[in-house]
Amino acid sequence: SERLFGGFKKTSERLSENLTTAVTKAKLDDATLDDVEDALIISDLGPSAARRIREKLAEKRFGLEISQQELKEAVAEEIAEILRPVAKPLQITAFPRPQVILVIGVNGSGKTTTIAKLAHLFQEDDYGVMLAAGDTFRAAAIGQLATWAERINVPIVRGPEGGDPASIVFDAVKSATDKGIDALIVDTAGRLQNKRELMDELAKIRRVLGRLNEEAPHDVVLVLDATNGQNALSQIDVFKEVAGVTGLIMTKLDGTARGGVLVAAAEQYGLPIHAIGVGEKIDDLRPFDPDLVARVIA
Numbered sequence: 159s160e161r162l163f164g165g166f167k168k169t170s171e172r173l174s175e176n177l178t179t180a181v182t183k184a185k186l187d188d189a190t191l192d193d194v195e196d197a198l199i200i201s202d203l204g205p206s207a208a209r210r211i212r213e214k215l216a217e218k219r220f221g222l223e224i225s226q227q228e229l230k231e232a233v234a235e236e237i238a239e240i241l242r243p244v245a246k247p248l249q250i251t252a253f254p255r256p257q258v259i260l261v262i263g264v265n266g267s268g269k270t271t272t273i274a275k276l277a278h279l280f281q282e283d284d285y286g287v288m289l290a291a292g293d294t295f296r297a298a299a300i301g302q303l304a305t306w307a308e309r310i311n312v313p314i315v316r317g318p319e320g321g322d323p324a325s326i327v328f329d330a331v332k333s334a335t336d337k338g339i340d341a342l343i344v345d346t347a348g349r350l351q352n353k354r355e356l357m358d359e360l361a362k363i364r365r366v367l368g369r370l371n372e373e374a375p376h377d378v379v380l381v382l383d384a385t386n387g388q389n390a391l392s393q394i395d396v397f398k399e400v401a402g403v404t405g406l407i408m409t410k411l412d413g414t415a416r417g418g419v420l421v422a423a424a425e426q427y428g429l430p431i432h433a434i435g436v437g438e439k440i441d442d443l444r445p446f447d448p449d450l451v452a453r454v455i456a
């Protein structure tokens with residue numbers, strides 16, 4: 159939790175600063191509530207979460223005296239209320255194995271790094287993991303994933319640059335099945351510039367997977383870069399439409415003041431949040447602990 163605290167430092171400083179300017183009077187009146195709501199919005203929590211938190215505070219404490227510390231704690235509690243229902247770790251439950259986890263997201267979001275971190279988490283729980291290099295559009299993506307695979311010692315199925323992602327995924331599922339692998343994590347292309355092509359490509363992957371196992375893909379995890387703020391939220395809309403999304407992982411929460419977007423995502427979409435990225439190293443993927451995150455943010 160030391161690292162997590164460090165990770166959210168800027169987000170927390172920003173919200174605290176904004177909240178501190180909000181409470182200048184001792185009583186929680188309408189003017190103060192307006193300021194609190196504004197503070198939450200400019201801290202990237204989004205209009206919907208801001209309104210909800212405002213209403214809850216009003217419901218519980220309107221007209222009562224409140225110190226800055228009490229306000230912070232009350233806001234943290236309301237944030238936790240929003241985050242708790244979406245905190246769901248990615249669990250390996252598929253039968254038959256392997257559990258097929260498609261990982262989607264725009265280039266640069268931290269997709270490749272997150273795949274390696276996720277593989278590492280599963281390894282720590284003694285699961286057998288395999289990677290599939292389904293982002294064949296960028297040669298660098300295949301190379302980067304292969305480098306991680308070697309570093310953490312997990313098998314990888316890869317094809318040539320420009321190869322057919324669906325056929326790589328097909329080979330990977332067969333190989334994972336033969337080897338008794340528990341979790342097959344599939345990298346995919348993140349070309350949102352060409353939505354149609356990406357949609358076709360993902361649909362083909364799904365079709366091929368479905369022929370091998372009706373339940374696959376078991377998870378479609380969208381990786382979002384928190385530094386993109388509200389933009390990260392519009393990516394949820396697009397990927398929901400293009401790929402279907404079963405859960406989120408938000409990256410780069412270290413070093414950004416825009417961590418509030420995590421709360422906005424939880425409130426607006428209600429999609430499970432599996433984990434958060436708080437650094438570039440292999441063990442910098444943290445299970446999503448809503449109470450801890452709420453306390454750290456507010």
Ligand code: GDP
Binds near residue numbers: 268436
């Ligand atoms: P991809 O293009 O989506 O596959 O993105 P990469 O995995 O290559 O990541 C892009 C950059 O973001 C790399 O320099 C990563 O080290 C960095 N990155 C990924 N996750 C995090 C994170 O949680 N925190 C920080 N600070 N950097 C990250």
